[in-house]
Amino acid sequence: MTAAPAPTATRTGARLTLSGAVLGRPDAPLPLRTDLDVAPGEVLTVVGPSGCGKSTLLRTLAGLLRPLDGSVAQDGRPISAPGRDRALVFQEDALLPWRTLRANVELPLTVAGVPRPERRARAEEWLARVGLAEHAHKHPHRVSGGQRQRAQLARALAAEPRAVLMDEPFGALDAQSRADMQRLLVDVLKDTAATVVFVTHDVDEALFLGDRIALLATGRVLDVPRDAPDRTAGLRRTVLASLTG
Known part of the structure; x- marks a missing residue:
């Protein structure tokens, strides 16, 4: 199967900034307190123990929750509501079962008012990019979990968001499908300008995908040393230590 040409990135990624932010619900016993600055086009992976506020962080960046x-902010402007240039990708694929993958x-794109011929072309282009061109006419129940996640990724990126917020999107997949999706994400992100905030429990996934890793339990943000792989083992120990206290 020949992949479609890579989409051309025509927009810059968003800068996402949290300053003195207290996140959570008013009745939450331990709100998350954090400062973060996510650069345009960066992939920031976020790790932390269960209940530390990883999903709360994403929902706040998406505009679904307001900070306490x-x-x-996005590009210096407060985030107070969902926006079309921020896409949220969940662990569950959230595809509509009565609609085909395409x-x-x-x-x-329909919601954004994109004309039908253009949205059809963009959908088919992205389905080809994620290896689903031959399955475009199928409904979600007729494809595998990994294929549904590929379709969800295509849906998120087809709208050309400036930020993609991913909440453990590969957590429910088997090991092989998860590895395939990780490699696919790295591949397709080369052809977009989107900023990515990727929540995961998997330390190796965080190291593989991230330009930096945010440790919510300690408040540290660490660079991933792509040019010094011998330092990865030490970084992995540091990330693991942040999960176990």
């Missing part, structure tokens, strides 16, 4: 205190990928 401090500021949360129709699912077209959905955000």
